Amino acid sequence: MHYSFLNLAWQALRGHRDWQPTWRDAAPREQYDIIIVGGGGHGLATAYYLAKEHGIRNIAVVEKGYIGSGNAGRNTTIIRSNYLLPGNEPFYEWSMKLWEGLEQDLNYNAMVSQRGVLNLYHSDAQRDAFARRGNAMILAGADAELLDAKAVRSMLPMLDFDNARFPIKGGLLQRRGGTARHDAVVWGYARGASKRGVDVIQNCEVTGFVREGGRVVGVETTRGRIGAKKVGLAVAGSSSRVAALADMRLPIESHVLQAFVSEAIKPFIPGVVTFGAGHFYISQSDKGGLVFGGDIDGYNSYAQRGNLPTVEDVCEGGMALMPAIGRVRILRSWGGLVDMSMDGSPIMDKTPIDGLYLNAGWCYGGFKATPASGWCFAHLLARDEPHAVAAAYRLDRFETGHIIDEKGQGAQPNLH
Numbered sequence: 001m002h003y004s005f006l007n008l009a010w011q012a013l014r015g016h017r018d019w020q021p022t023w024r025d026a027a028p029r030e031q032y033d034i035i036i037v038g039g040g041g042h043g044l045a046t047a048y049y050l051a052k053e054h055g056i057r058n059i060a061v062v063e064k065g066y067i068g069s070g071n072a073g074r075n076t077t078i079i080r081s082n083y084l085l086p087g088n089e090p091f092y093e094w095s096m097k098l099w100e101g102l103e104q105d106l107n108y109n110a111m112v113s114q115r116g117v118l119n120l121y122h123s124d125a126q127r128d129a130f131a132r133r134g135n136a137m138i139l140a141g142a143d144a145e146l147l148d149a150k151a152v153r154s155m156l157p158m159l160d161f162d163n164a165r166f167p168i169k170g171g172l173l174q175r176r177g178g179t180a181r182h183d184a185v186v187w188g189y190a191r192g193a194s195k196r197g198v199d200v201i202q203n204c205e206v207t208g209f210v211r212e213g214g215r216v217v218g219v220e221t222t223r224g225r226i227g228a229k230k231v232g233l234a235v236a237g238s239s240s241r242v243a244a245l246a247d248m249r250l251p252i253e254s255h256v257l258q259a260f261v262s263e264a265i266k267p268f269i270p271g272v273v274t275f276g277a278g279h280f281y282i283s284q285s286d287k288g289g290l291v292f293g294g295d296i297d298g299y300n301s302y303a304q305r306g307n308l309p310t311v312e313d314v315c316e317g318g319m320a321l322m323p324a325i326g327r328v329r330i331l332r333s334w335g336g337l338v339d340m341s342m343d344g345s346p347i348m349d350k351t352p353i354d355g356l357y358l359n360a361g362w363c364y365g366g367f368k369a370t371p372a373s374g375w376c377f378a379h380l381l382a383r384d385e386p387h388a389v390a391a392a393y394r395l396d397r398f399e400t401g402h403i404i405d406e407k408g409q410g411a412q413p414n415l416h
């Protein structure tokens with residue numbers, strides 16, 4: 001069913017009785033060409049682009065809970081392409097371009113809102129690093145503007161500019177960055193994939209891999225065995241656990257990342273703002289709630305809920321940046337499981353096991369990557385070769401030393 005003004009008017013005249021479910025909730029069949037494990041944004045986008053761009057439609061996406069129940073439905077919805085390194089920037093800029101055309105492509109309102117992402121700087125050294133990053137972005141075809149304190153003050157007068165400890169000296173602004181409605185992205189991709197014949201199978205946990213002569217030829221699930229010529233993993237924070245079912249040990253640690261939303265208030269923050277002197281970032285949802293977060297919890301965990309010391313740290317960061325939010329009440333907080341890689345960059349590659357492909361290591365920044373991740377993983381699965389903009393995301397880079405360490409933190413996953 002195509003969504004349009006005419007269709008809306010037609011349905012209204014008929015009392016809204018004929019709307020169809022957004023996607024088909026399918027039951028597993030015996031055999032597929034490709035199975036994608038994980039019904040988050042990345043898994044569903046992969047299935048969508050496999051069907052749309054490569055004409056492969058005999059696909060299942062198997063999800064252990066309901067689609068979007070993982071990080072896709074738990075993130076703070078920020079999209080941007082403000083990366084520095086050549087291995088990353090073209091990929092994230094391609095993702096940004098896909099975001100810009102996504103709603104027309106999917107015929108679905110994903111509430112993509114290019115309201116700008118501003119990274120604040122508080123010292124001369126930080127300004128120099130942001131100038132370098134901005135130049136690298138521009139060279140890769142993205143947009144970037146370096147603002148001084150006066151320009152930031154005119155955009156965000158409520159910030160604490162003259163805080164003796166963290167004076168705000170300016171910011172790096174990407175105007176094309178912003179936010180998108182995370183659930184709608186999941187639903188839009190599920191709808192687009194389902195419309196093209198993909199089976200979206202919920203409540204179906206992968207519990208093992210079927211192997212023949214060393215090759216993966218299917219998966220064992222809580223709903224029975226399902227055969228496939230190829231299996232792609234897109235299970236984010238569960239990557240190491242699912243890979244262990246195939247006896248693989250990944251260079252990934254899982255950590256909890258928390259997020260918070262306040263009661264709704266009048267328009268206060270026009271775009272996304274990140275504090276440069278601590279880990280705190282904030283935006284305002286269309287409903288009026290302030291959506292914010294900070295650091296990951298400092299130790300490995302598979303629990304989808306966080307701990308109080310991080311809550312305190314995030315709130316302290318917020319208060320240092322904009323003391324006015326101290327009077328706003330927090331409505332909800334939650335946690336998601338992020339797949340932190342050893343260099344802070346993702347992995348998209350064939351594994352050493354024939355027939356098994358890996359999409360993982362998105363750390364706390366994989367929502368913005370959703371369209372390009374789906375696009376490039378579909379390319380890899382369909383053609384058995386990496387897409388040009390994802391060619392650096394090799395699994396063996398941790399052996400060969402070709403790491404993509406955006407933050408220069410070394411193999412310290414909780415700091416990336």
Ligand SMILES: Cc1cc2nc3c(=O)[nH]c(=O)nc-3n(C[C@H](O)[C@H](O)[C@H](O)COP(=O)(O)OP(=O)(O)OC[C@H]3O[C@@H](n4cnc5c(N)ncnc54)[C@H](O)[C@@H]3O)c2cc1C
Binds near residue numbers: 065075079338
């Ligand atoms: C609090 C928080 C805030 C974030 N904020 C941002 C942000 O602002 N911007 C940004 O770019 N990124 C952000 N991220 C990161 C981003 O959400 C993730 O990197 C991205 O969503 C991961 O890809 P996904 O959507 O496919 O993952 P998920 O939605 O987690 O999908 C993986 C799916 O695999 C399923 N699964 C796991 N094991 C199995 C199994 N055995 N069998 C079948 N299915 C299985 C899970 O149930 C899950 O649904 C944030 C993350 C969190 C937690």
